[in-house]
Amino acid sequence: MLNKYYWWQYTLIVLFIIIGVIYSLPNIYRDIPIVKINILNKNFSQKKIIINIKKKLSSNKIHYKKIFFKNNNISIIFNNIENQLRAYEILKKDSSKKYIVIVKLISSIPRWLSFLRAKPIRLGLDLRGGIYFLLRVNDNYIFQKLREQNIEDLKLILKNKNISFKLKRSNNFNYKIFFKNNNIRDKTKKYLNNQNNNFINYNIIKNGLLVSMKKQWFLDLKKSIIENNINVLRKRVNQIGISDSIVQKKGTNNIVIELPGIQNILEAKEILGSTATLEFHLVDNNMNNLQNKNFSYYLWNNNVPIFLDKKIIIDGSNIIHSNISRNEYNQPQVNIFLDKKGGDILSKFSEKHIGDNIATVLVNYINSNKKDIKGHFIQYKKEEIINIATIQSKLNDSFKITGLKNIKEANKLSILLRSGSLSAPIQIIEEQNIGPSVGKENIRQGIKACIIGISICIIFMIFYYHVFGIIAIIALFINLIFTISFLSLLPGATLTMSGIAGIVLALAIAIDANVLINERIKEELNNKISIQKAIDYGYKGAFSSICDANITTLITSCVLYSLGSREIQGFAITTFIGILTSMFTSVIITRAIVNIIYGGKKIKKLPI
Template sequence: MLNKYYWWQNTLIILFIIIGIIYSLPNIYRDIPVVQINILNKNFSKEKIIINIKNKLISNKINFTKFFLNKNNNINIIFNNINNQLQAYEILKKNSSKKYIVIVKSISSIPRWLSFLRAKPIKLGLDLKGGIYFLLRVNNNYIFQKLREQNIEDLKLILKNKNILFKLKRSYNFNYKIFFKNNDIRDKTINYLKKQNNNFVNYNVIKNGLLVSMKKQWFVDLKETIIENNINVLRNRVNQIGISDAIVQRKGINNIVIELPGIQNFSEAKEILGSTATLEFHLVNNNINNVQNKNVSYYLWNNKIPILLNKKIIIDGSNIIHSNVSRNEYNQPQVNIFLDKKGGDILSKFSEKHIGDNIATVLVDYINSNKKDIKGNIIQYKKEEIINIATIQSKLNNNFKITGLKNIKEAKKLSILLRSGSLSAPIQIIEEQNIGPSVGQENIKQGIKACIIGILICIIFMIFYYHIFGIIAIIALFINLIFTISFLSLLPGATLTMSGIAGIVLALAIAIDANVLINERIKEELNNKVSIQKAIDFGYKGAFSSIFDANVTTLITSCVLYSLGSREIQGFAITTFIGILTSMFTSIIITRAIVNIIYGGKKIKKLPI
């Protein structure tokens, strides 16, 4: 029979609509603004701290809803709005001293039954939620220089073991020259060196010597490895500070973008993510007269005690697989270090040979200076600080403790940096933005306003021009919006931005356009004196090819925009893509189902279209 769906087809349509409603529901529940208080010392009384905080909030006329303890036994304060939350954060942060750490966050108000079904709200981008944006640049030259120096030291050792006399001269672009007594020695040396299987080194013959250079492909491969490792380390750091909706991705050749939606702790985020800190362990040279020795470095411990350390690194941050914070028997903070097998073996053999000697823990960081190089990049300088010196009393294994830290906050920061991994190369922040939550709220209001205005215009036009069929198209339009929202909520990694809202509005217009094509085709069939039932059937079948072709070309365009566009363009492309897919289903299938229910198999004298 014409214009009739089977019962199972109608059941499937109803089921899809119910699922769409369920997974779009979380978006009507707003996040609750919270300030979390992490108490640093377990001996402090939580009750006294809560009373103290309440008095501060009341005296500053800041309204709060309630206090509660979360599963980690941290104090949480709920506020009515974000403005009160941020005001409270600023006041409590100034007065926190060393008793507690203040963190700004939000908690979900979604009902448990929706959480059980894994229904989540759409992740909002910085322009809608507010937050922090960083653009980081990776300093590849540091690692290139380090590897060149390592290669030089290896080469020196090889030539000395072969009793070959040579003179080394560093050159440009990480290259260097080696000169020999004559060409015969040079030729013998190059034949020997080529057998060493250094795949990343080229040996070019010059007069009485060799020009040693790094292969271009090696530079390219190493750059890729460095930036991928740095991205992974930064993702780990983001996870360690408890940010779930963050975006960490590559931009261009040497840059990394980090977006932290909903986060307002700007200084703490910058300190953790922008830090290049790692640890190095050096043997203390007890002969202070060796200060002129090229193999030792001069330090001031605690800014007053002169110390000499051997330049050779025993182990560094790359050997650390885990770290955590605790307190020793004197209630002083300490960081517990756990090494990988390679680092554990190295430290074990080294400590066995140096029982009674001192070993220094050096915190190494790269700090931005106020100077720039000829390319306009900020020059970084290396800052090294001895944080601990200990005597090796017995053979060490793959875990040990670091003491000498100033406070528990410094210990936690160091632990996070070590736990998240060591950066392959230093990074510098070249652009930073702190977008307030009020800006995001205003953008959301503007986006919703644009959607409402667009839908209202469509409603007026469709009802005025197509009557009942216009109402059916509007019903399908709202269902299409529900499907689009539920898809965005379910899609892993999808983030809604202002450009994404523009894509949704465009997809709604395309959905209405599809119904206009169907309705006009039905009217055309009626003008050709075809029966009403056949006109409906021919109208849907005839318009399908036009709708399909138009939407496929738009889908292809969306794919191209997503592949080649920036983050903003990608947001527009993905919402447009999803909106078009859902519009094809609602405009063709759902409107047909409603028309079938109203008019299917019935004798109708006139169709209100």
Template sequence: MLNKYYWWQYILIVLFIIIGIIYSLPNIYRDIPIIKIKILKKNFSKVKILANLKKELNSNQIQYKKFFINKNNIFIIFNDVVNQLQAYEIIKENSHKKYTVIVKLISSIPKWLLFLKAKPIKLGLDLRGGIYFLLKINNNYIFQKLREQNIEDLKLILKDKKISFNLNKSHYFNYKIFFKNNIIRNKVFNFLKKNNNNFVNYTMINNGLLITMKNKWFLELKKSIIENNIDVLRKRVNQIGISDSIVQRKGINNIIIELPGIQNLSEAKEIIGSTATLEFHLVNNNINNIQNKNFSYYIWNNKIPLFLNKKIIIDGSNIIHSNISRDEYNQPQVNIFLDKKGGDILSKFSEKHIGDNIATVLVNYINSNKKDIKGNIIQNKKEEIINVATIQSKLNNSFKITGLKNIKEAKKLSILLRSGSLSAPIQIIEEQNIGPSIGQENIKQGIKACIIGILICIIFMIFYYRIFGIIAIIALFINLIFTMSFLSLLPGATLTMSGIAGIVLTLAIAIDANVLINERIKEELNNKISIQKAIDYGYKGAFSSIFDANITTLITSCVLYSLGSREIQGFAITTFIGILTSMFTSIIITRAIVNIIYGGKKIKKLPIQ
């Protein structure tokens, strides 16, 4: 029979709609902004602190919803993020080390939805507000470090063969080595070619050799550096508890980081932009050796001169975990745990140097006001001794670092060490702080655009197609539900303003499909065939046109997603999802509704003419 679905097809359609509604529901529940105040000492009066907090907020005309006390914590609930952040700055400024202040967003989604793993759509920075960083990797550092290592290896070889030489370093990895004559050069060249380490090229020049890095190895190293840095930065972001963050590569040497919902720019920069790592060096206790080139001069605590052995015992790459605690004098300390390799090195070293001093050096790279020949900002290496300890006995894979200024410094150092060391220093070349009020305004504008678009479609469809127009509008709303549920379920999908533009576009495409179907039905009716056949031929005849048009749009969306920027990708992904759902709703769901109303019935006139 024409215009009839099997019963199981209707059940399947209803089931799809129910699932779509369930997984789009979390988007109507908004996060509740709260401030958690953790009281540090039990003898502080919670009631008194609460009264002072209320007084501070009221005097600054900051609106809040309510206060409540739970165990040793005070919670303040706000109506919006703007008031929450204003309150945070005031409370933090007046904390006087009596309590710690934590900003949070608590989900108001019902437990039954959470049980079904239903989550709201992740909002981008332009809709939620937050911080954006564009980072540049300083590859020169790693190449220079690799060059120094290569030079040291070469020095040992030439020293062993008792060959004198002179070095001429360039700005990057490349360097030249000169000998007394070409006979010695040829001898060294033949030896090095025979024992090549596979990542450098040796080229003969007059009385010397030019050593360069192989291009293939150079590209592989750059790729490895950026991948490791992305991994470390992701760990840092996770360590400071930022959800829905984005850390990804951009171009050859750049990384972008998006931290939605975060407003404290300076605090984020401290953690994200820090290049800090630890190095452990032996302290030279022999004054007679101070002129030795193997030692570096330092000032500890702004007054004590120290000479440290340049050779690094272990560094941050050997650290697998760290946490903070307090020593017997209630001073902050960082507990360090090493991997097996680092533990073995430290164990053997400490066994041979019992009674000697070992220094913990914090290494950082600070931007200077100078640029290199390529226009990149030159970073200066800053080293600071934070601890000197005497090796009392054989050490293993765990130890403690003391001598830190305060608990905040200890916490920051612990986070950086836990997340690992960067393969190469980074510098922040662009930063943006998008306020939550701007995000809210963008959401309002996006919703307004959707509503206006839908209203225009409703007026047009009902005016031209009457009942069939109403059916198309019902399908349009179902299409919107499906799009929202897919965006909620899709891992890594983030909705931005460009994404909202994609949704508005697909709503128009969905209506366009129904216009094609309805016009085809009207065309068949004008050919004087039966109403049931006109409906059937109308849907079948319009299908190929709808399919062809949507397939080309899907291909375009894929190209935009693979080649475009993050903003273009947001548009592409919502367009792609919207096209798929619009094909389903425009062809399958509208046909199901039409079949229920008109299928198999004797109708004199169809309300579409």
């Protein structure tokens, strides 16, 4: 029979709609702004701290919804982000003395939705507010370090072979070695090629060799440096409890970080922009080391001169975990846990050097006032001795670092160590702080655009196509639900203003499909065929046109996504999803509704 679906087809359609509604539901629940306070010293009375917090909030006229104590943490719930951030700024002033203050957004989604893995759409910075960083990876440092290491190795090899030479460094990580004659050069090249240096090229030049890194090895290392830095930065973001963040590569040497919902740009810069890592060196205060190139001279603790062996015992790459605590004198300390390799090295070293001193050096890269030819600040290496301890006995894979100024510094160091060491120094070259009010206004404008667009469509469709117009509008709302649920389910999808524009466009295309169907039905009715056949021919005849138009739009969306920036990608992905769902809602769902109302019935006039 014409215009009839089987019962299982209706069941599937209803099931799809129910699933779409369920997975779009989380978007109606707002995140709850919360300030979490972790009490550091158990000797402090939690009741006194809560009373003190309440006094500070009331004196500054900051309204909160609820305050409670659980698992040695105090949580304060607020009605809005503005009050949350104001409270954070006030409470963090005492954080180094008594507690650590953390800003969070807690989901208010019901448990049954969480059980079904239903999540809201991730909002971009332009809709939620937050912080944007563009970081430049200074991989030149790594290549220079590798070149110098290779030069030292080569010097040792040639010295052992009693080969005299002169060395000249180049600006592009290459260097030249010159010999007395070409015969020595050729023999040296042959010998060096047999040393299994898989990443070094030795090219013949006049009276010498040009030593360079192999291009593919160079590119692979460059890629590896960027990827490792991205992984470390992601860990740092996770350590400070920021959800829905974006950390990804941009171009060849840049990394983009987006932190939605975060407003304190200084604290984010301290954690994410830091290149800090630890190095452990042997201390030797013999003044004869002043002329020894294997030792570095430092001033420590009221300008006391000390000498550190340049050889690194272990560094941040050997640290697998760290946390903070207080010692018997109530001073902050960082507890360090090493991997097996680091533990073995430290164990063997400490066994041989009982009674000697070992220094903990915090290494960082700081921007200088000078800029390079590209306009980027030149970084210099800053080393700070934070602790010198005497090796009393054989050490294992865990130890403690003391000598830190306060608990805030200890917590920062612990976060950096837990997240791992950067492969190469990074530099913040661009930063933006987008306030939550801007995000709210953008959401308001986006919703307004959707409402206006849909309202115009509703008026036109109902006025022009009557009942069939109403059916098209029902399908339009179902299409919107499907689009939202797909965006919620899609891993890594982020909704931005450009994404909202894509949704509006997809809704317009969905309506256009129904216009094609309705016009085709009207044409068939004008040909004086039966109403049932007109409906059937109308849907079948319009389907090919709808498919052709939508396939070209889908291809365009794919091209935009693959070649465009993040903003264009946001537009492309919402358009792509909206087009796919519109082909289902505009054709199958409207046909199902039409079949229920008119299918198999004797109708004298079709309201279209």
